[in-house]
Amino acid sequence: xxxxxxAGSVAWLFAVSISASAxxxxxxxxxxxxxxxxxxxxxxxxxxxxxxxxxVSVIACSCGSAAPFLKSGLTNIRVAIVLEVATTLGAxxxxxxxGTLSVPFLYFLFAAxxxxxxxxxxxxxxxxxxxxxxxxxxxxxxxxxxxxxxxDLALGRDVFYRVRRVPLGLALMYGxxxxxALLGIGSGVLxxxxxxxxxxxxxKVSSATSNFMIGxxxxxxxxxxxxxxxxxxxxxxxxxxxxxxxxxxxxxxxxAVSGNKLRLFFVAVLVALxxxxxxxxxxxxxxxxxx
Amino acid sequence: MSTDLARRPGLDQLLAxxxxxxxxxxxSVIALGLALPxxxxxxxxxxxxxxxxxxxxxxxxxxxxxxxxxxMLIVFVRERDFRFSAIAMLVLAxxxxxxxxSAP
Numbered sequence: 001x002x003x004x005x006x007a008g009s010v011a012w013l014f015a016v017s018i019s020a021s022a023x024x025x026x027x028x029x030x031x032x033x034x035x036x037x038x039x040x041x042x043x044x045x046x047x048x049x050x051x052x053x054x055x056v057s058v059i060a061c062s063c064g065s066a067a068p069f070l071k072s073g074l075t076n077i078r079v080a081i082v083l084e085v086a087t088t089l090g091a092x093x094x095x096x097x098x099g100t101l102s103v104p105f106l107y108f109l110f111a112a113x114x115x116x117x118x119x120x121x122x123x124x125x126x127x128x129x130x131x132x133x134x135x136x137x138x139x140x141x142x143x144x145x146x147x148x149x150x151x152d153l154a155l156g157r158d159v160f161y162r163v164r165r166v167p168l169g170l171a172l173m174y175g176x177x178x179x180x181a182l183l184g185i186g187s188g189v190l191x192x193x194x195x196x197x198x199x200x201x202x203x204k205v206s207s208a209t210s211n212f213m214i215g216x217x218x219x220x221x222x223x224x225x226x227x228x229x230x231x232x233x234x235x236x237x238x239x240x241x242x243x244x245x246x247x248x249x250x251x252x253x254x255x256a257v258s259g260n261k262l263r264l265f266f267v268a269v270l271v272a273l274x275x276x277x278x279x280x281x282x283x284x285x286x287x288x289x290x291x
Numbered sequence: 292m293s294t295d296l297a298r299r300p301g302l303d304q305l306l307a308x309x310x311x312x313x314x315x316x317x318x319s320v321i322a323l324g325l326a327l328p329x330x331x332x333x334x335x336x337x338x339x340x341x342x343x344x345x346x347x348x349x350x351x352x353x354x355x356x357x358x359x360x361x362x363m364l365i366v367f368v369r370e371r372d373f374r375f376s377a378i379a380m381l382v383l384a385x386x387x388x389x390x391x392x393s394a395p
Contacts, residue, residue, distance in 0.1 A: 059352050062356075071304065073303065077302065092389045215310075216382065220385060220389050223353055223357065226390070227391075231349060233342050236345075237321045240318070240321060240348075
């Protein structure tokens with residue numbers, strides 16, 4: 001698999017990434033969560049190599065999809081930069097930890113994240129509208145001027161929102177950054193609920209802002225993996241390119257297909273991948289190559 | 292009240308443009324490096340050159356978020372928003388520290 005630039009393996013990696021990313025994009029999910037399991041289980045790659053390759057595609061997808069959110073005024077860039085202090089610190093910790101953690105532990109962690117994603121996908125129907133309760137004028141969000149508004153097309157007006165519990169948000173983001181670096185995923189599945197429950201951001205704002213932050217979080221570990229020479233261009237190149245194109249396709253697909261059946265299909269895929277990862281953690285392999 | 296709002300359309304547009312174009316540029320460079328061998332270009336050093344082109348594209352993609360934070364830093368400094376300048380600088384420092392600590 002690894003080694004000389006093989007037209008066959010480039011095409012295979014490209015095809016896998018484009019489909020994972022298109023499927024993920026169709027439900028507003030990052031592809032990283034699919035790329036790593038596919039590369040390790042079907043491509044026979046070592047998990048560290050898969051993580052390093054995946055982190056590049058996570059950066060590319062975040063940057064490539066940021067523009068429409070920014071233009072529509074949904075991304076709160078002040079909240080993003082404040083939380084990025086915590087996500088990048090978490091990512092840095094993750095990079096320093098990677099060598100010390102055992103491979104089965106990483107598989108376990110990955111399985112857990114997949115299960116969290118599955119349960120969140122089931123629950124993603126709820127929508128919180130901006131609340132206008134009074135907050136303490138001396139709290140972090142007020143001091144840092146994080147409160148904002150976004151234009152809601154459905155309501156036809158601007159919705160104001162207040163940001164709350166920034167310290168709790170920072171703590172959760174540190175964890176999200178750590179997981180992102182360890183597993184090579186964007187960990188939007190962890191960022192969005194953190195913003196939802198801690199900061200009380202409207203769901204559209206948290207998705208846009210999380211997506212925006214993913215690039216910087218992933219780049220914090222990406223820069224380190226790159227400097228360390230962990231990123232194999234023969235793998236990361238086709239994976240990144242496939243993911244960017246897949247995300248573009250996925251966004252179209254999202255317009256064309258209605259959610260619920262796709263959502264159930266996805267939950268099934270996530271649970272199946274989680275089961276596979278758990279088996280890998282326990283040293284049992286059903287497919288692919290021997291560990 | 293409106294002075295409390297975090298929205299700043301000018302910066303949003305700038306970042307949108309940079310991220311969009313940067314992603315296309317990085318992806319195109321990777322595509323070029325991958326397509327050359329498939330298009331039949333071969334020779335003694337072609338494989339090495341193609342791998343280097345792909346690596347350059349990957350480096351562009353990884354640098355893009357660093358550039359994004361740097362641009363935000365410049366805008367915050369110009370607006371004399373020193374608190375956020377310091378925050379942006381801290382994020383940049385953490386990102387670069389990672390590479391300094393991991394370089395072989």
